[in-house]
Amino acid sequence: MAAKRGNRRKSSGRGKSSASGSLMPWYAGAALAIGGIVAYDHWPALKPKLIATERVATASIAPRAPAEKPALAPVHVAAMRAPSLPVPPAPIPSASIPVVPVSVPRPSPTPAPATASESFGFCGDGPHFNCVVDGxxxxxxxxxxxIADIDTPEINPPACPEAKNRGTAAKLRLLALLNDGAFTLQAGSSEVDKDGLKFRTIYRQGRSIGMQMVSEGLAQPSGSHKPWCT
Incomplete structure (x- = not known):
């Protein structure tokens, strides 16, 4: 009997706790309702306090201003300039070569050979190389x-028949003497005459060919001026 009473007491306690737990939502709702009615009735007095509270909360959560960045150090303009290129080496001064005027000599006439051994003929109308004009x-x-040391009669034209005959004989004899072997030409005091002819004395074995013609009566010494016509 005692056990049954204990069980009854325990069961009655559980019923009370469950009943009180089920009424809690109703109590909370009633409290909220009563609080809302009281707030509505006292709204004019509560509004300034709520606004002040909201400002304090807003100020407390307002974002902080970003910290100022440190100022950059000034950069000198000279440091930002492009690197200077290497300076090319100065040109090496060359030694100035003095300009010396060069005088080009005019070509002189071909000198007469000192020694000659040629075959001669009589000069004609063509080019003259080895030929005899007159005595x-x-x-x-x-x-x-x-020939520098003699004078013979002119034959083109002759002064007289006697001059023509002597002049022709002197021409033939000079051709024969020139073809007789090597001879030497020697310049005298006057090398060129008024017509541009070269004055030369002809020697063969140390003897003047001109003087040989004088001894043969075919020429006269230069400067005698004896007449050829009688």
């Missing part, structure tokens, strides 16, 4: 020679 004038290797 005291001839060409050797393209150079016109006037």
């Amino acid at each position: 005291d004038t001839f060409w050797v290797r393209g150079v016109k020679i006037r």
Whole structure:
């Protein structure tokens, strides 16, 4: 019997706690309702306090201003300039070469050969190389020679028949003497005459060919001026 009473007491306690737990939502709702009615009735007095509270809360959560960045150090303009290029080396001064005027000598006529051994003929209308003009004038290797130590009669034209005959004989004899072997031409005090002919004395074995013609009566010494016509 005692056990049954104890069980009854325990069961009655559980019923009370469950009943009180089920009424809690109603108590909370009633409290909220009463609080709402009281707030509505006292709203004019509560509104300034709520606004002040909201400002304090807003101020407390307002974002902080960003910290100022440290100022950058000033950069000098000279440091930002482009690197200077290497300076090219100065040109090495070259030694100035003085300009010396050079005088080009005019070509002189071909000198007469000192020694000649040629075959001669009589000069015609064509070019003259080795030929005889008259008793005291001839060409050797393209150079016109006037025998310096003699004078013979002119035959083109002759002054008289006697001068023509002597002049022709002197021409033939000079051709034969020139073709007789090597000879030497020697310049005298006057190398060129008024017509541009070269004055030369002809020697063979140390003897003047001109003087040989004088001894043969075919020429006269230069400067005697004896008449050829009688």
